[in-house]
Every structure is written in C-alpha cells, then in structure tokens.
Amino acid sequence: MAGGAELRRLEMYIDGTWRAAASGRWFETRDPCTDRPWALLPRADAEDVAAAVEAAHAAFTSGPWPAMSASDRGLLLYRIADLIAANAEHLADLEVRDNGKLMLEMLGQMRYLPRWFQYYGGLADKIEGSVTPIDKPGLFHYVVHEPVGVVGAITPWNSPLLLTVWKIAPALAAGNTIVVKPSEFASASMLGLARLFEQAGVPKGVLNVVTGFGEEAGKAIVDHPLVRRIAFTGSDAGGAKIAEAAARDFKRVSLELGGKSANIIFADADIDAAANGVISGIFAAAGQTCMAGSRLLVHASVHDAVVERILTRMKQVKIGDPRDPATEMGPVATEPQLRKVLHYIDVAKAEGARCVLGGTRSLRAGCESGYFVEPTVFVDVTNDMRIAQEEVFGPVLSVIRFETDEEAIRLANDSRYGLAAAIWTSDMARALHMPKRLHAGTVWVNAYRVVSYLAPFGGVKASGIGRENGAAAIMEYLEPKSVFINP
Ligand code: NAD
Numbered sequence: 001m002a003g004g005a006e007l008r009r010l011e012m013y014i015d016g017t018w019r020a021a022a023s024g025r026w027f028e029t030r031d032p033c034t035d036r037p038w039a040l041l042p043r044a045d046a047e048d049v050a051a052a053v054e055a056a057h058a059a060f061t062s063g064p065w066p067a068m069s070a071s072d073r074g075l076l077l078y079r080i081a082d083l084i085a086a087n088a089e090h091l092a093d094l095e096v097r098d099n100g101k102l103m104l105e106m107l108g109q110m111r112y113l114p115r116w117f118q119y120y121g122g123l124a125d126k127i128e129g130s131v132t133p134i135d136k137p138g139l140f141h142y143v144v145h146e147p148v149g150v151v152g153a154i155t156p157w158n159s160p161l162l163l164t165v166w167k168i169a170p171a172l173a174a175g176n177t178i179v180v181k182p183s184e185f186a187s188a189s190m191l192g193l194a195r196l197f198e199q200a201g202v203p204k205g206v207l208n209v210v211t212g213f214g215e216e217a218g219k220a221i222v223d224h225p226l227v228r229r230i231a232f233t234g235s236d237a238g239g240a241k242i243a244e245a246a247a248r249d250f251k252r253v254s255l256e257l258g259g260k261s262a263n264i265i266f267a268d269a270d271i272d273a274a275a276n277g278v279i280s281g282i283f284a285a286a287g288q289t290c291m292a293g294s295r296l297l298v299h300a301s302v303h304d305a306v307v308e309r310i311l312t313r314m315k316q317v318k319i320g321d322p323r324d325p326a327t328e329m330g331p332v333a334t335e336p337q338l339r340k341v342l343h344y345i346d347v348a349k350a351e352g353a354r355c356v357l358g359g360t361r362s363l364r365a366g367c368e369s370g371y372f373v374e375p376t377v378f379v380d381v382t383n384d385m386r387i388a389q390e391e392v393f394g395p396v397l398s399v400i401r402f403e404t405d406e407e408a409i410r411l412a413n414d415s416r417y418g419l420a421a422a423i424w425t426s427d428m429a430r431a432l433h434m435p436k437r438l439h440a441g442t443v444w445v446n447a448y449r450v451v452s453y454l455a456p457f458g459g460v461k462a463s464g465i466g467r468e469n470g471a472a473a474i475m476e477y478l479e480p481k482s483v484f485i486n487p
Pocket residue numbers: 154155156157158159163181182183184212213214215217218219220222233234235236237238239241242256257258259289290291391393419458459463464
C-alpha cells in the first residue's frame with residue numbers, strides 16, 4: 001500500500017456513529033486521473049454488515065422513526081434536499097476524485113439530486129390505502145401499504161450518488177430503513193451524504209453506510225435474513241448473483257443492469273441534431289453510462305454524412321483533467337475498466353470492424369498516467385459481432401447501417417439488453433409508432449440521455465427488473481396488507 005500511511009481515512013456510518021471496520025482492515029480508493037490512491041476506506045465484512053443491518057432493524061421497529069408521522073418524515077427529506085443543495089460542490093468534488101467524471105457534469109447531477117428528496121418527501125404523506133368492496137356478507141375490508149423493513153442498496157461507481165438517491169429517497173419516504181453499500185471504487189460521496197443525514201437529524205440507524213467489496217460486504221447484505229428488500233444497480237453478472245442469492249430467502253429485488261442501447265437515425269432526421277445526440281449518448285462520461293448509445297444504427301443514405309460529423313467533432317474533443325471546465329472527456333473510472341475497454345477494441349478489430357477514430361489508450365499530455373482512452377468509432381460493424389452485443393462501458397461507438405424501418409427495428413431489438421433506445425426522425429408517424437415496437441424501458445425521440453425523478457426508469461430483458469423514479473417507485477418499497485374485520 002504505497003504511501004498508505006499518509007492517506008486520509010474515511011470512516012463508515014453505522015447506527016449513527018463513524019467507524020472503522022471491526023477487523024481493522026482498510027482499502028484504497030484511487031484517482032483515475034493519476035492512478036494514485038487518495039484515501040483509505042474501511043473494508044467491511046459480514047460482522048460490520050450485521051451491525052448495520054441490526055441497527056437498521058432496531059431503527060425500523062422502535063425509537064423515533066416508526067413513531068414519526070409521514071408528514072414529518074417528508075419534512076426531514078426536504079431538509080436533506082436543502083443540505084445537498086448547500087453542499088453540491090463538495091459532493092461533486094468527492095465523486096470526481098473517485099470516478100474521474102467531468103466536474104461540470106457532476107455538479108449538474110448534485111444540483112439535481114435535491115429533487116428526489118423533495119419529490120419523495122412530498123409523497124411520504126400521500127400513500128393512501130383503500131376501503132374495498134368484499135364478497136363476504138357482513139365483513140369489512142381495507143388495504144394499507146406498509147414499509148417493507150430493512151432495505152439493502154448496492155450501487156455502482158459510474159453515478160454513485162444519483163443512483164443511490166434513486167433508492168434512498170423512496171425507501172425512506174415509505175418509512176423503511178436502509179443499509180447502503182456503495183461501489184468499492186466510489187464510496188466517498190456516499191459517506192459525504194451520510195454526514196448530511198447526521199446534520200439533518202435523521203434518527204440513528206435509519207441510514208447506514210458500509211464500505212467494502214461486493215463479494216464480501218455486498219454479499220453479506222444480500223444474505224442477511226433481516227434485509228427484506230434489495231435495490232441493486234450494477235452489471236448483469238452482479239445482478240444475476242444477487243437475484244439468485246435473494247431468491248433463496250424470498251427477498252424482494254429490483255435490478256437496474258447494463259445496456260447496449262441503439263441510437264437509430266432515419267434518412268429524414270435532422271442530421272446535425274442526431275450526430276450531436278449520438279456524441280452525447282456515447283462519449284459523455286467516457287461512455288460509462290448504463291444508457292450509453294453504444295450502437296448507432298444509421299440509414300445507409302445518411303451513413304457517411306453522420307459519421308463524418310461525428311468524426312469532425314470528436315477529433316477536436318479535449319481530453320484531460322475533469323476539473324478543468326474546458327475538458328470535454330475525462331478518463332474511465334478504474335484500471336480494470338481501462339483494460340476491459342482496450343480488450344473490446346482489440347476484439348472489434350479482430351472481428352473485422354473498421355476503426356476510423358481512436359482505438360488506443362490516450363497518451364496526450366497530462367493523460368499519460370491516468371486511465372484515458374481515445375474516443376473510438378468502429379464502422380462496418382454487424383450486429384452479431386461481440387462489439388455490438390456486449391456492454392463495453394467506455395467511449396466506443398459501433399456503427400451499423402440499415403436500409404428499411406423493419407431492419408432497423410429488428411437490429412435494435414436483436415440484443416439481450418433492453419434499457420433504452422432513441423430514434424431520430426422528422427416523420428410524426430414514425431415518432432408515434434416506433435416506440436411501441438422497441439424492446440426498451442426508455443425510448444427517446446429526437447433526444448438522448450434525458451432522465452427525470454418524474455419518469456420511471458429501468459430495463460427489460462437483461463437490463464433488469466423493476467423501475468426507479470416516478471410515483472410508482474415508492475410502491476416498490478411498500479407491501480399492501482389486506483385487513484378483514486368481522487364487526
Ligand atoms: P458491478 O456489478 O461490478 O458492481 C455494482 C455493485 O455491486 C458494487 O457495489 C459491487 O461491490 C456490488 N457487487 C458485486 N458483486 C456482488 C455480489 N456478488 N453480491 C453483492 N454485491 C455485489 O457493477 P459496476 O461495474 O460497479 O457498474 C457498472 C455496471 O452498472 C454497468 O453494467 C452499467 O450498465 C450498470 N449500471 C446500470 C444502471 C441502470 O440504471 N440500469 C445505471 C448505472 C450503471
């Protein structure tokens with residue numbers, strides 16, 4: 001652990017106290033711009049997870065949290081929203097150190113985060129039951145929606161706080177308590193958010209954060225019998241393991257997984273707008289978004305014009321320090337991710353795809369020691385190639401031609417994933433009819449990467465199970481109870 005002695009130690013948050021791991025073990029978190037560690041985090045194991053889950057269970061069953069009215073719970077979430085707004089720069093800085101995303105993008109995300117606490121805070125006292133007619137004479141029947149109990153949230157490194165807040169806000173608004181395990185590559189901002197919960201006066205045990213590795217701390221959360229609901233965002237490989245483990249104990253699960261989303265450009269599209277949409281879809285965050293538009297399906301008649309626009313723009317892209325406001329693309333977040341992206345570039349070349357931009361690690365001035373990859377474009381891709389079927393999670397675009405609308409739909413749907421898709425067209429009939437034929441949880445028309453706390457988000461097929469955001473998401477953290485009364 002070179003230089004470990006000088007590194008800052010960030011403690012985890014369990015039962016309202018800041019702690020090291022019971023084992024005394026720590027692990028490094030690294031800055032992807034320099035490949036150097038910048039802090040140490042407690043390496044939690046099953047013992048720490050048990051302490052966190054027991055604290056969450058105690059907070060759920062007794063003390064101030066279950067006694068608090070739903071309206072007061074909502075007000076507490078408003079207070080957290082205010083604190084996030086006041087600390088947006090600090091939280092963004094922690095995220096950039098861990099995952100190397102652009103400071104401007106992270107600031108935008110942090111300034112948007114309060115909306116989730118405001119929206120679900122507002123819903124907290126609007127969870128209504130119902131009195132329902134019943135076919136049993138003399139009996140009275142009603143339905144109430146009760147919190148599930150202890151929720152385990154397990155999240156990835158690419159948008160660490162945003163994706164975790166999508167879980168925390170509805171779970172707490174519904175009256176649950178929660179144990180969060182952020183990614184081992186990006187935990188610092190979640191610890192920063194826990195500080196704000198402490199400052200807001202959220203009762204101890206309501207939010208707990210354990211830091212550590214998936215197969216150790218993450219697995220211990222999934223295996224703990226007192227955890228009744230798992231909210232997971234991450235890879236489909238991780239999701240499959242979690243679903244299997246959760247099934248053994250019949251835990252409720254939501255899984256937000258990977259994607260291989262298609263951006264489909266028809267001949268009648270506004271080509272400039274479409275090319276910009278493609279660029280933002282695949283090169284924002286260096287391609288590390290679950291909804292990355294990693295497959296470009298483009299009508300043969302506009303193929304060359306679209307590719308030319310993308311290349312002209314991306315040849316000028318400024319790669320470098322994500323804190324510099326002039327930088328347009330930062331590094332990928334981790335060393336394993338760098339290796340994975342470079343491996344897929346080799347695979348694509350071997351498969352016969354033609355690399356017309358990038359295709360290498362970036363060694364521009366200032367990028368030499370970090371995990372930087374040149375923006376990469378492959379043409380002559382066919383949809384059966386691995387580069388068109390597997391999630392790369394990097395700045396790598398695969399361009400595939402099509403001739404007819406039917407072919408475009410068939411290619412878009414020919415994927416094990418189904419997270420998102422976009423179509424670019426000026427034809428209103430296409431705009432209206434195509435979305436229902438695309439197998440995806442989100443479809444954009446003449447837009448890309450739009451998400452909102454108001455709009456359900458999630459995938460079909462290998463992109464996952466369940467939806468986050470929107471009013472219905474709060475129901476994912478509630479159990480309906482039928483009550484029959486024989487008066
Ligand atoms: P990952 O699956 O490797 O890890 C995600 C989290 O799961 C981490 O906290 C990890 O420690 C934990 N984990 C791993 N194995 C586990 C196990 N066996 N038991 C319990 N926990 C375990 O994913 P990642 O590399 O951190 O994130 C990138 C992936 O996330 C990509 O596939 C991306 O598409 C996906 N993602 C999906 C969405 C969405 O909303 N659909 C959003 C962002 C990212």
